[in-house]
Amino acid sequence: MTDVIDTDVLIIGAGPVGLAAAIELGLRGVRVLLVERNARVGVAPRAKTSNVRTRTHLRRWGIADALAAEAPFGIDYPNDMVFVTRLAGHELARFSDAFNASPDRSYLYPEHAQWVPQYTLEKIMLAKARSLPCVEVRFDTSFVTAAQDEKGVTASLQSSAGESLSITARYLIGADGARSKVRDLIGAKMEGRYGLSHHYNIIFRAPGLSQAHAHGPAVIYWQIGKDGFSAIGPMDKDDVWAFMPGGTKAGETLTDEQAATLIRERTGLDLPYEILSADAWTASELLADRYADRRIILAGDACHLHPPAGGYGMNMGVGDGVDLGWKIAATLQGWGGPNLVASYETERRPVHRAVIDEAMANYAIYVAPPPAEIEDDTPEGDAIRAKAGAGIAASKGREFNTLGTVLGLCYANSPIIVEEHGARGEHNSEVYRPEARPGCLAPHAWLPDGRSLYDLFGAGFSLVVADDASQSEIDKALADSLDLGIPLAVVRPDGVPVRTLYDAGLTLVRPDQHVAWRGESWTGDLERSTGQA
Ligand SMILES: Cc1cc2nc3c(=O)[nH]c(=O)nc-3n(C[C@H](O)[C@H](O)[C@H](O)COP(=O)(O)OP(=O)(O)OC[C@H]3O[C@@H](n4cnc5c(N)ncnc54)[C@H](O)[C@@H]3O)c2cc1C
Structure with missing residues (x-):
C-alpha cells in the first residue's frame, strides 16, 4: 500500500534553491517536505561564490556566521582573480576582492561575499532546514509525477528502495535543477540557446601546489598560455583544487591519468595530482517560457540557466526561494492575497532576464588566443604580455565587480x-x-x-x-x-x-x-x- 503524507509545501530538489525555499517557509511555521533523489546534498561541486545578497539572507536565517566559520582558507583569504600565462609562468593581470568578499565592513550591505564550495553552503543550509520543526527532509526520494486541483497538489514519489509515496500539499515547488521533471510536467519550455560551450570540471588534490607557484594567494588563476585557456584555483581544505580546461568538446571525457597530465602540462608544475571527481557541464542561455501552472511553481536552474560568468546562477536561485517562500507562507497564513504568489513570476522574470544578459555579456568577453611568444622571456614576450594584460584589465573587471547587478536590480511594473x-x-x-x-x-x-x-x-x-x-x-x-x-x-x-x-x-x-x-x-x-x- 502507498503511504499518504500531507504537508503544506512539497519541494522537489535539495539544491541551494530548494533548501532556501524550505528555510524561508520553515522559519514562517509552514510545513514543508523537501525531497532529494540523491543520498546527500552537494553531489556536484559547482558554485564557489556565495554573494553578498545570499549571505545577507543567511544572516536573516541566523547562519551567516556558521558559513563564515567554514571558509576553507580563512575568511580574509584574498578573493583575487589572477590572469597568468600558466601557474609556473608570468602574471598578466590581477583583480582584487572579486565579488566584494573582503570582510572589511561596507555601508552598502551587512554581509560580504564568501568563497566557499557550494556543497559546504548546502551542508549549512541543510542543518538549518533540519533544525526547523516543521521541515522534513527526505533523501533517496525521487519525484515521479503530480496532479492538481483548486485545493492542492497530489504528488507521487519513489524512494530509491522502490517504495512509493503519495504526498498531498497546497503547493509544489520544482527546484529540481536544469533537467527539471517538474518543468516537463507543467509543460514549460526552456527558450534560448542550449550548448553554447561544453566544459569539464575536474576536482583534484595537490599537496604543495599553493606553494609551488609565485603568484600568491588567489581564488582563480586564469591560465592563458600558448596551449590554450584554462582556469584553476583552490577550492577546499586539504589541498583540494578545481581545474577547468577550455575547448572541451561535447561528450569528451578524460581518464584520471589524462586529467592529471593535462593539469601538469597547463600549470607547468610537475606535482602528484590525485583526481577526485570530474563533472561535465554545458553552458547555455535559457529561460522558461512560464514558471508556474497554478500551484506548481519552478525556481532556480529549473527555470533559468546561463554561463557561470559573474557567479550569479545559484545566488539568483536562492533569491527565488526567498521570494516564493515569504509569498507562499503569507498566502497559507491568510494575509497574502490571491495575487501574491502570481507576483513571483512577474517580479523575478525581469531579474532573471537581466542577470542572464549580464552573464552573457561577461561570457562574450572572449580573451583571444595569444601569440605563442606570450610565454617567451624576451622583449617581444614582455610586450605581448603587457598588451594582453592591459586588454584583460580593461575588459574583464565587469565579471568580478557585480554589486550593481547583485543589489541594484529593482522590481519594476x-x-x-x-x-x-x-x-x-x-x-x-x-x-x-x-x-x-x-x-x-x-x-x-x-x-x-x-x-x-x-x-x-x-x-x-x-x-x-x-x-x-x-x-x-x-x-x-x-x-x-x-x-x-x-x-x-x-x-x-x-x-x-x-x-x-x-x-x-x-x-x-x-x-x-x-x-x-x-x-x-x-x-x-x-x-x-x-x-x-
Ligand atoms: C562550473 C560551475 C560553476 C558555477 N559557479 C557558480 C557560482 O560561483 N555562483 C553561482 O551563483 N552559481 C554558480 N553556478 C551555478 C549553480 O551551480 C547553479 O545555479 C545551482 O546549483 C542551481 O541550484 P538549484 O537548486 O536550482 O539546482 P541544483 O543545484 O541542480 O539542485 C537540484 C536538485 O534537485 C535534485 N533533483 C532533480 N530531479 C529530482 C527528482 N526527480 N526528484 C528529487 N530530486 C531531484 C537534484 O539531485 C539536485 O540535488 C555554477 C555552475 C557551474 C556548472
Whole structure:
C-alpha cells in the first residue's frame, strides 16, 4: 500500500534553491517536505561564490556566521582573480576582492561575499532546514509525477528502495535543477540557446601546489598560455583544487591519468595530482517560457540557466526561494492575497532576464588566443604580455565587480509595488547606488551599536520611520495592519539618518527587504503589497 503524507509545501530538489525555499517557509511555521533523489546534498561541486545578497539572507536565517566559520582558507583569504600565462609562468593581470568578499565592513550591505564550495553552503543550509520543526527532509526520494486541483497538489514519489509515496500539499515547488521533471510536467519550455560551450570540471588534490607557484594567494588563476585557456584555483581544505580546461568538446571525457597530465602540462608544475571527481557541464542561455501552472511553481536552474560568468546562477536561485517562500507562507497564513504568489513570476522574470544578459555579456568577453611568444622571456614576450594584460584589465573587471547587478536590480511594473513616477537612476552592473524607490532593495545602514538596520526588520512587513515622521500616520498604518491581519513592525533606527537614506518619512519594507511603498502620509497600501487588492 502507498503511504499518504500531507504537508503544506512539497519541494522537489535539495539544491541551494530548494533548501532556501524550505528555510524561508520553515522559519514562517509552514510545513514543508523537501525531497532529494540523491543520498546527500552537494553531489556536484559547482558554485564557489556565495554573494553578498545570499549571505545577507543567511544572516536573516541566523547562519551567516556558521558559513563564515567554514571558509576553507580563512575568511580574509584574498578573493583575487589572477590572469597568468600558466601557474609556473608570468602574471598578466590581477583583480582584487572579486565579488566584494573582503570582510572589511561596507555601508552598502551587512554581509560580504564568501568563497566557499557550494556543497559546504548546502551542508549549512541543510542543518538549518533540519533544525526547523516543521521541515522534513527526505533523501533517496525521487519525484515521479503530480496532479492538481483548486485545493492542492497530489504528488507521487519513489524512494530509491522502490517504495512509493503519495504526498498531498497546497503547493509544489520544482527546484529540481536544469533537467527539471517538474518543468516537463507543467509543460514549460526552456527558450534560448542550449550548448553554447561544453566544459569539464575536474576536482583534484595537490599537496604543495599553493606553494609551488609565485603568484600568491588567489581564488582563480586564469591560465592563458600558448596551449590554450584554462582556469584553476583552490577550492577546499586539504589541498583540494578545481581545474577547468577550455575547448572541451561535447561528450569528451578524460581518464584520471589524462586529467592529471593535462593539469601538469597547463600549470607547468610537475606535482602528484590525485583526481577526485570530474563533472561535465554545458553552458547555455535559457529561460522558461512560464514558471508556474497554478500551484506548481519552478525556481532556480529549473527555470533559468546561463554561463557561470559573474557567479550569479545559484545566488539568483536562492533569491527565488526567498521570494516564493515569504509569498507562499503569507498566502497559507491568510494575509497574502490571491495575487501574491502570481507576483513571483512577474517580479523575478525581469531579474532573471537581466542577470542572464549580464552573464552573457561577461561570457562574450572572449580573451583571444595569444601569440605563442606570450610565454617567451624576451622583449617581444614582455610586450605581448603587457598588451594582453592591459586588454584583460580593461575588459574583464565587469565579471568580478557585480554589486550593481547583485543589489541594484529593482522590481519594476509589479502589481504589488506602489510605483513612483519619474525616471529611475541609470543601472550600472558594477556599481550599486542604494535607492529607496519602491521595488528596490531597502538601503542598508549600520546602527551605532554595530547591528545592521536589516536586523531590526521583522519577519513580516516593516515600516521604517524617520525622526520627523507623523505619529498619526504611523498609527493609521498599524491600525490597517491589525484590520488586515498583516504583520507590521515599526522600525525607528536610532542613529540612522532615515530621512536622508530613504528620502521619505515612512517606508514600507517587505519581508524580503525590498521597498513596497514610501511617502509621508499613509495611503493604505498594505493590501496591495500583499496581493490582497
Ligand atoms: C562550473 C560551475 C560553476 C558555477 N559557479 C557558480 C557560482 O560561483 N555562483 C553561482 O551563483 N552559481 C554558480 N553556478 C551555478 C549553480 O551551480 C547553479 O545555479 C545551482 O546549483 C542551481 O541550484 P538549484 O537548486 O536550482 O539546482 P541544483 O543545484 O541542480 O539542485 C537540484 C536538485 O534537485 C535534485 N533533483 C532533480 N530531479 C529530482 C527528482 N526527480 N526528484 C528529487 N530530486 C531531484 C537534484 O539531485 C539536485 O540535488 C555554477 C555552475 C557551474 C556548472
